[in-house]
Amino acid sequence: MPISLRISGLSKVYNSSVVIDNCSYTFQAGSVYAVMGPNGCGKSTLLRICSLLESPTSGSISYYAGDNELAYDMRLRRMMTLLLPDIGIFNTTVLKNVEYGLKIRGLSRKSIYDASCEALELVGLTHKMSQNALLLSSGQKRRLGIARALVIKPRLLMLDEPTSAIDVENTEIVESAILRIKQERSSTIILSTHERTQADRLADKVVFVENKRLSQDGF
Ligand SMILES: Nc1ncnc2c1ncn2[C@@H]1O[C@H](COP(=O)(O)OP(=O)(O)OP(=O)(O)O)[C@@H](O)[C@H]1O
Ligand SMILES: [Mg+2]
Incomplete structure (x- = not known):
């Protein structure tokens, strides 16, 4: 079941400079934003706060499964993931990079392997699975990042500029992987982008961060 999250009166101040000022917004379960x-303007800051990697200066953020508010615990943290543009690749095979997220979640060997192969297939990296991940091209590393994020079947998936600085072909692969998850409606997805056309292709709703405030653009 995808998670919804509600931010209320959220502000973030760095060194007395206000980045986000008293914003409230609800991200609905299963939608793509x-x-x-x-x-x-604060997009990455907002994503770090929503993924509990950083605390707001004031205000709150609440997570819900249906009507149930979720406690800030390890279980909640393991339901969500934030994919950053510069993902930390482990110095091992592509397959082991993907398997890692499931190993720490204690799944069986077979289900870890099967789920990892499926995730690699989705991003077109099956043929690279035995190769050292550090040798991948930057576009392939991005796709590996998507596979690592997807394999854990997050209920809240956040992607910070998932296709910045990669070519059209890699962008299409990443976008189609995102659209596949969107189709399943098993995750709430929040991604940041500088491309309006990409936002229109992928998202149900576009949220603008401007002048320290959030606003929604319906279409
Ligand atoms: N840890 C930090 N300490 C101090 N200032 C920070 C920190 N993180 C972000 N900032 C500042 O907060 C503001 C928002 O940064 P943020 O990275 O969230 O913007 P962004 O919208 O993601 O930008 P971009 O489109 O360039 O990725 C910037 O002025 C940035 O310098
Ligand atoms: Mg950013």
């Missing part, structure tokens, strides 16, 4: 706005 594209967060847009100029460089430095």
Whole structure:
């Protein structure tokens, strides 16, 4: 079941400079949101706060499964993942990079292997699975990042500029993987992008971060 999250009166201040000012917004379960706005407006900051990697200066953020509010515990943290543009690749095979997220979640060997192969297939990296991941091209590394994020079947998936600085072919593979998850409606997805056309292709709703505030653009 996908998670919904509600941010209430959220503010973030860095060194007395206000980045996000008293924002409230609800991300509904199973929907796809594209967060847009100029460089430095606070998109990555918002994603880090929503993924519990950073605390807001004030305000709150609540997570729900249906009507049940979820406690801030390891279980909740393991239901969500934030994929950053510069993902940390482990110095081992592509397959082991994908399997890692499931190993720490204590699944059986066979289900770890099967789920990892499926995730690699989805991003077109099956033929690279035995290769050292550090040798992948930057576009392939991005796809590996998507596979690592997807394999854990997150109920809240956050992607910070998932296709920045990669070519059209890699972008299409990443976008189609995102659209596959969207189809299943098993995850709530929040991604940031600078491309309006990408936002329109992928998202149900576009959220703008501008002048420290959030606003929604319906279409
Ligand atoms: N850890 C930090 N300490 C101090 N300032 C920070 C920190 N993180 C972000 N900032 C500042 O907060 C503002 C928002 O940064 P953020 O990275 O969230 O923007 P962004 O919208 O993701 O930009 P971009 O489109 O360039 O990725 C910027 O002015 C940035 O310098
Ligand atoms: Mg950013």
